[in-house]
Amino acid sequence: MKRILLTCFMLMAMMVSISAWAQDRTVTGRVTGADDGLPLPQVTVLLKGTTTGTPTDADGNYRLAVPQSGGILVFRYLGYVTQEIDVQNQSIINVQLAPDAQSLGEVVVTGYGVEKKRDITGAISQVRADEIENLPMQSFDRAVQGRIAGVQIQASSGQPGGSLNLRIRGINSLANNTPLYIVDGVQVLSGGVAGQASNNALAGLNPEDIATIEVLKDAAAAAIYGAQAANGVVVITTKRGKQNTTDFAVSFQGGFVEPIGLYDMMNAQQFAEIKEVAYVNAGLPASSAWARFGNPNDASTLNNFDWADAMFHTGSLYSANARLSGGSEKTQFYLSAGQELQESFIIASSWERQSMRLNVQHQATDKLTVTANLGVSRQNQFGSIANGNFVNGPFQAAFTSQPNSPAIDPETGAYNPYPVQAPGSHLFGYNILEGVNLERRENFVGQVQSSLSLQYKISPAFTVNVLGGLDWADTKAINERPALIPVFAATGGQVFEDYRTSLNWNTNATLNFNKSYGDHNVSAILGTEFFRSNFNRHTVTVRGFSNQSLRLLSQATNYFGSPVGTKTYFTRAGVFMRGNYNYKSKYYFNATVRRDGSSRFGAQNRVGTFYSFGASWRPIEEDFMSSQNIFNDLKLRVSYGVLGNSNGIGNFQAVPSFSSAAQYQGTQGQVLNLANDQITWERSEQYNIGLDYAILENRISGSLDFFRNDTGDQLFNTPLPIESSFGGIISNVGTVRSEGIELEVQSTNIDAGDFKWQSNFNITFQNNEVLELPGGVETLGPGNLTVGQPVSFNWGVNYAGINPANGREMYYLANGDLTYGNLGVNDGYVTGSPIADYFGGLNNSFTYKNLTLDVFIQFQGGNEVRNGDLFNLDEFGNNQNNQRVRNLQYWRNPGDVTTIGRPFQGGVQRGFGAEFPGVNGTRQFSDGTYARIKNIGLTYNLPSDFVSRIGLSNVSVFVQAINLVTWTKYDGVDPEVTARNNDVGGSNFAVFPVGKQYTGGISINF
Amino acid sequence: MKKVFSIYILIAFLGFTACEDLEFLEPKPEDRLTREIALGDLNGVAGHVARGYHRLHSNFGWYGQNFMLNGDALADNVDLLNNTGRYVGQLVNAARTTYNIYGAAYQIINDENIALEVLPELASEDPARAQLLEGQAKFARALAYFDLARVYGYEPGQEVGGFNLAVAITPGAVLGTSNIEEWPRNTNVEVYTQIKSDLQDAINLLPAEGAASSSPYLPSRTAAKAFLARVNLYEGSYATAAQLAEEVMAETGATLTTAANHLASWATAQHPEAIFSLNISSLDWGTVTGVNSSLATITNTNDPSRGLNSAQGVLRASVELLASFEAGDIRRDLWVNPTGPDLWEGRKWNGELGGFREHIPIMRYSEILLIAAEGRARSGNDAAGLAHVNMLRANRGLTASTATGGALTTLILDERRKEFVLEGQRWFDLKRLGLAIPKAAAQGGVALPYTDFRVLANIPDGALSNNTLLTQNPGY
DSSP states (O other): OHHHHHHHHHHHHHHHHHHHHHOSEEEEEEEEETTTOOBOTTOEEEETTSSOEEEOOTTSEEEEEEOTTOOEEEEEOTTBOOEEEEOTTOSBOOEEEOBOTTSSOOEEEETTEEEEGGGOOSOEEEEEHHHHTTOOOSSHHHHTTTSSTTEEEEESOOSTTOOEEEEESSOOOSSOOOOEEEETTEEOOOSOOSSSSOOOGGGGSOGGGEEEEEEEOSHHHHGGGGGGOTTOEEEEEEOOOOTTEEEEEEEEEEEEEEEOSOOOBOOHHHHHHHHHHHHHHTTOOHHHHHHHHOOTTOGGGOOOOOHHHHHBOOEEEEEEEEEEEEEOSSEEEEEEEEEEEEEOSBTTOEEEEEEEEEEEEEEOSSSEEEEEEEEEEEEEEEOOOOSSOOTTOHHHHHHHSOTTSOSBOTTTOOBOOSSTTSTTSSGGGOOHHHHHHHOEEEEEEEEEEEEEEEEEESSSSEEEEEEEEEEEEEEEEEEEEOTTSGGGGGGTOEEEEEEEEEEEEEEEEEEEEEEEETTEEEEEEEEEEEEEEEEEEEEEEEEEESSTTOOOGGGEEEEOSOOEEEEEEEEEEEEEEEEEEEETTTEEEEEEEEEEEETTSOGGGOEEEEEEEEEEEOGGGSGGGTTOOSEEEEEEEEEEEEEEEOTTSOTTTTSOEEEEEEEETTEEEEEEEOOOTTOOOEEEEEEEEEEEEEETTTTEEEEEEEEEEEEESOEEEEEOOGGGTOOEEEEEOOEEEEEEEEEEEEEEEEEETTEEEEEEEEEEEEEEEEEEOGGGOSBSSTTSOBTTSOSSOEEEBOEEEEOTTTOOEEEEOTTSOEESSOBOGGGOEEEEOSSOSEEEEEEEEEEETTEEEEEEEEEEESOEEEOTHHHHHOSTTOSSSOOBGGGGGBOOSTTOOOSBOOOOTTSSOOSTTOOOBSSOBGGGEEEOOEEEEEEEEEEEEOOHHHHHHTTOSEEEEEEEEESOOEEEOOSSSOSSSOTTSTTOOSOOSSOOOOEEEEEEEEEEEO | OHHHHHHHHHHHHHHHHHTTTOGGGSOOOSSSBOHHHHTSSHHHHHHHHHHHHHHHHHOTTTTTTHHHHHHHHTTTSEEESSOSSSSHHHHTTOTTOSOOOHHHHHHHHHHHHHHHHHHHHHGGGOHHHHHHHHHHHHHHHHHHHHHHHHHHSOOTTOOSTTOOBOOOOOOSOOOSGGGOOOOOOOBHHHHHHHHHHHHHHHHHHSOOTTTSOSSTTSOOHHHHHHHHHHHHHHTTOHHHHHHHHHHHHHHOOOOOOOTTTHHHHTTSSSOTTEEEEEOOOTTSOOTTHHHHHOHHHHHOEEEGGGTEEEEEOOEEEOHHHHHHOOTTOGGGGGEEOSSSTTOOEEOSOOOTTTTTOOOEEEEEHHHHHHHHHHHHHHTTOHHHHHHHHHHHHHTTTOOOOOOOHHHHHHHHHHHHHHHSTTTTOHHHHHHHTTOOBOOOGGGTSOOBOTTSGGGSOOOOHHHHHTOTTOOOOTTO
16 A cells, blocks of 8 residues: 555656646646536546646546646546637636536446446446426336336326336345335335325425436445345435526426226127126026116117216326526525326326425535435325225226116216116116215325435545435325215215324435545445334224215214224434445445344344445456447446345334234223244345446447346245134245346437437346245245245136037136136146236437437336236126127027127026136236337427527427327236236236326426 | 544444444334233233124124125025125035135134133232133133034034044144144044033133123123033034023023014114124224125115115025915015015114114024924923924914924924024034035025035135145045
8 A cells, every 4th residue: 555655646746747847837627517516536637739637636626737828628537528628818727527428427326425337336227307307207206117227117006196116126025125215315205105096105206306316226236225225226316506507497288198998898789788698598587687788679778878988088187397496606506396287087086296395505614515405295186996896996887887877867967876777786886977076085195305414524535424314294185975975875974084194214424435546546435324214194984974065073973983093113223334446447346334223123133234245347448448449438347245125024023012903892902913023134145247338439338237136034924824813924034036137228320410319228138036935845835936936926727718519618627627617726827927027118219400209118028917807897798797898799509619608697607516716717817018108209499599589598399198009918908007017916906007198398498 | 544444444343333232223112012011911811802702793704794694595595686796606505615714713712812821810800800701711712613613524423424523722822933833623522522611611600691791792601501502402412402591591681582573673783682692883894894794785785764875785585495484474574575576685684783783693592492492302302392492483473383203303493494594504504413405496406415525614725734734624
């Protein structure tokens, strides 16, 4: 080390002496990035035409001798556009370098710090603001869908403001795969926070306020988050003001939304036909069918009503955003306000958000900088019942309701009883149009995301950062079921209110070190962090209102059911350390270690150590590469680490305890919570080998990564003997492997003056496999987790189609024999997996003069989806539900070869001994592969001379469509919103599909 | 440089060691109790006892609904009214579509076992209360084992192919993982012995009717005795069954309904015949529990006038049941046909407490009367048996019978069919006697032989896969 220091000293001495000979006068200044205002170290400052030059220091400062006559200074930095400045008679020249979008030189936010992308050894993907600007997407996770390699994002509901599943590098955990979300240093809530509709805490953050989104994918990148890092980390940085500028911009857009590909249902005449056949086949008189469903041959008995037409409509949406940002040398601010309203394509479903953000940064002294970020939002949502075979869910009942039973009496305009001919005989007598219109299902979500941080520069090499962050969500959900809806009449009207408060805070302190010793660049960070998450919930149900316009709790006559009162919390604390070293920007090494504890972990295992190592090599800097002119950059990366995931443990799950539960005759019940005081984090061993490249003068660039995550100590609810009275106990057992290949390519295909065509492509191939199960067994039973299979797969019995002899459905038994039923779970087999084999996105951007066309396609494939709707809608007219039109191709005569069986009222081919398949037939499974034009947008920037003549700096107008075209073989409404997408469990009945949106708007910069 | 490293190492060391015993990471739940507090007094014990009773009705696979109706659907008493997918399998005796109370029963058993485990050390706090709780715990445990035994095993003496396994008797409370092991199925005789021992204890421990509470919603000494009578009937100890039943009739305050008030009795909150009944409070249900899962929603169609809005109306009387009523039988009038000429709905479960809710009688006076009748008739005392059955007939609008011998026992079985329809007894009455299960013509009309494997329910797959000592019932 001494020798390095000595060399450094000598080099500096030499430079000083060289400049001494030519010395005339000195120019000083500071080089910062135009994108983020951060200082740029190691920028080459060169006097043009000479060998005189100097690098900038860690703060971006330089000092260079120039001749009296001045000259031209060249500022060169990899990844930034080279700038030349005529010195003339200036002595201070501050320079802002603009990033070169085509290169690898961007700044990347890593855990607790910022690094140049060039210097990163981890796998980090970045999405910048301009990629998601003006997309009417409610939340950033929806906006980046398909845009990041290795990150699979799927809507779990088409509900406006609804939740999404974001999975980084596949499914690592049987318990929970939610990544960690950090917004401006604050760990924030994700997922649903209120109960009356699918909702998304992340939608409280206006995507227009986001500057960058970084996804930390591998161990080297994420290990600094220790026990929470195994599912990856999403780091979001909001926009800041820039020095010495003022930017005022407004944007507005409006449009409409329509449903996509709804089921083609029978009309009254068609339904009457199949019902008549079903009755007659079952030995019942046709007249009974006519009485209920009308006579197909007598139009006067048919009274057609299109339920789907009444339930689905064209919804409208608009958004308005305004922002003001700027500042002085010392103080910068960013202020924004947004208003957004989106209706759904289903009636009585909408989402509204108001958001405000104020980010302020102030340099109090030379050494101290204070930053405050404050985001406040309110969401208001009207929700639909979805994701279940619910008679009061519109995505079930809009299709199953009988077409011969009009929802409304055309004479009076009043709602009819359902079904008109025999009220109560179908769907619990629930008139879905009436129910959805009269019921109120509303969420209010108020959120504050805020942080305050101090940055103190102890010396050029040392900086201390202290941050305190707060993430607060206060929600109220209301469900009103007025007595006007017949099914609720006996309640006298019912109101349910649900109040939840989530309050998370975290504080961290870091000591950062950054210094170059000649060709040796060293940086390190040492820090500590505390986090606490509190959650409270209270609910109450009341019934009996003397007047149905009264809705307050105090106006009801009685309470109903038990109120819910929840008060819980968990804590985490950790210390961490990371060191980075590089030699000549050629060889990089980094090591991270974090020691993390959580109150969720069992007393025996409360604290754990997580770590990673990474190395990279940039051969582009080697001499042997200097003569080639294909590669502009080339970097090889490897990393290995051990990370944790503790999301799968409940707050006090490791504490043996007793809870209250249910009363009998006035005595409150009590139950034992069986606990394992050894449970702790899932241990994920993550390997990554990657390559970053830029070729052909940066025309093509991107990265290629191979990853493998072996996650052991799975938090698995290990089944116990049922006779113990406990279903299972959480323990750390089993191993899951998620591995894959990620490819990202950015290219400029054509750059011919006025016309430019750029592409962005990413694809991820993934494989998921259970490596080890509790107790070392090969399988947990038929249809259950099995070694060698993915964590999620479909288990079904092989459907053999319709017997041409008699029109009955047939299945294959495990031994290959045909049967009409009597199937057990052992007759099933793995038919496929809901986990996609590959997914990705392709964006093409065409620019001609001021006109830009973006076409973004998102795709996934190789997954198999089970569609529960087929149970209801393809039952050959056997029951009460309306049927898809294709059921008219039913079996009629012996010898008919058809896919639709013989209609038979009641469904069960009566006769003693008839039995049902115990598991799902493959008839309900179909290929979930799809590609979708997620976004197509046309933007026109008004000519700048015209714009400046009217006193503006930029005006663009745009039109766009979301989800315009979908290609798929899926036998259902929407291949994107399917149950058990990724690891999502739950019902595959009546999902809320996404819609097709069309908007147009204008964006003005003053 | 060295100094820098030294500082880092020092800070790192301090930080890492400080983390180890951080008070901040100690979980301090406010929403639950430690064992010391939870099981530190009789209130905690009472909580476990109560939890078991709540489970008996909150589980809709059990007395909340299925158990009360399966016995009719699996046999010949009912037919489908509206096809909502429910009871369709039971009506045709589809394999595996039968009773499933396995998990819930063992939960109740452990609720009560926890109470029984800690009671001895807490008894000094209030010996009378401890005695009451012990009696209640044993009563509930006996009920759980009895239902397990009759669902999953043959009654003693009625085994098919010598298969005599019932269910596993767990030895004690599971209070931690160390108490958990795999237990094999015990024989039916062993389980019956356990049930009778619990009930005998309950008889000794529980207060007389009215002493602790004037309601039948918690068991009294008389209720325990009534239950023991039922158990004796099932195992064929007819004389004992009759003896116990007659004692109950003498002791109980419950009264036999008459032809005049029988119909109305089903719409009263507390059934006058109830010796033991499950109480459902408005606190116990969710907002759609009634319309989704209650007894009344299955057996009634939409009837806003009685608060049964959108009732599902799944089951109606079978043609055969209706044909079995003699002229004048008041119980025939429990069946009405508001939605169509053949659509006969029962009016036993009326949800009279509002929103489909009602208390559920589990043991009624008329059952005791018929146990006494059958017990006497099958133990050689036809005269006493006939007297008992005629007492019921007189109160149901029927003339006295003079049957004896086989005709008398057949008459008693027929009376049970008509008296307890929609109370889940029919299937078990046929099964305990080793009789074939008749089926309605609408279900094909071919009887299920007693030797058919479906007479026993299947042990759930989940139980088998987690307890290697269990054996599945034959035929599954």
